[in-house]
Amino acid sequence: RGTEMRCSNLYLCHFCSSTPLCSLFSFSFVFSFSDGPELRCPSTYTADEFTPYTLNCIAEGFPKPDTVWYKDNEEVDLPEKLTRRDAGQYVITASNNHSNVSVTVEIFVQCKSFIHTSSMTDCICCMAVFLKCASRGYPRLNYTWHYYQTANVMEENEDGVSLLKIHHANADNMGSYTCDAWNSKGNVSKTVRVTVIEDYLPLIAGFVAVTVIAISIIFLFIYSIYYKNTKMRQYSFENPKFNTHNGNVAHSNGDLQFPMTKLSKQHICA
Template sequence: MIEGKRYTLQCDIQGVSPVQLLTVNWYKGEYLVPKAHFTEIEISPSRNDTETPYSCEAELGLQKSIKVRSNPLKITVLYKPIITEKVIQRVPLFHGYPVVLSCVAIGYPEPTITWIFNNEISEVENLTVKEETGEYTCVAVNPLGNDTKVVTVVMEEDYLPLIAGFVAVVVVIISVIFILIYSIYYKNTKMGHYTVEGAKPNAQNGNIAQNGKDGTIPMKKILV
């Protein structure tokens, strides 16, 4: 059966008497089908009805009811392809970084997937694009129809090397500033202060007043 079309199922019942006491029920799986037209029923199957059993049940309303159900009828539903995966309509491409275009479809019979670019056909679900930009068309086909999706591949600039270079320069500048600040701090705090005591004055230094009883001159702390 083909999805969406209408079909009539008929239940043949023989050797029943009295016929006026006969009731016919239709079942889809184990569910009673409402509004069935006695021995016939109209259905419009969907793809989800594949392998779903239909059956009819004859019930004779005597003092003790008699019920007989037919063997189940399993149907196979054919339907045209539908591309199920959400295809991105615009895909960026960077130099040296290929992209993979994916196209997945369902249908019965199982559809054939092809990609079309510049009149060239590739029968693959996943197409690798390295450099060529433009419109790529995915086509899913089976005997009942087809479905298509278009993807536009555009070349983009790769800013990652520029960003990496900028970050490296900033790190170098920060490192140099840190080294300079540390060097100045170390020179001012770690070299220390020195005190020279008990040194005799040089006679050539001119007039120097003596301080202290032993004739020595206490020297001030000299910053080196």
């Protein structure tokens, strides 16, 4: 007949015969063995931000295994209260001198949203304007815009971001645009002021063009006067001096009297 007792992977076995001489013939054996670690953790865990939590991961084995937490391949220690920065995927490893085992846990931290956007936006008239409302929070956020409704404004939500598109912005689109982001943990809002600036570029371009044309006209007028006074020769026919030249009218010495040759009566009558 035998009995056994297990305590911390130690087994005590006691044997004896069924005869009255049992007390004279009894044997006791103690066995000790090593057992690989076992690790039990939930695959996902959700906690509220800045709130105490209970994430139970049970490691069993003999000798007692050591447990280490890793995030992004770096060893970490979880704080007593989780924040949104603690959300993510963790790898927990349990090991002893026999073997090791690892499991993965995805931690979600429920928190209020926080909107990232500017408070002022200036845009040029007749151009497209994009207002972006992005935030961080869990569970996934919902968005609502509040503004003066016009036909050229459209809303688009994609991948946790809300876009407000203003096509051909005009004076009717000036004003405040408020984005509300909310989930089960609360809500937050941000207001953007949009100012539409008149586009003076076409007027400036027209003014420059007119100025260039006016300068060109003035330059041509001045140059024509200069050309007449310096390039064109002036000749006088008063008191001509006759000579025996060949009668050519060209002369290269400036404003001199026109050279002429006197003709005889015989040549005139002919």
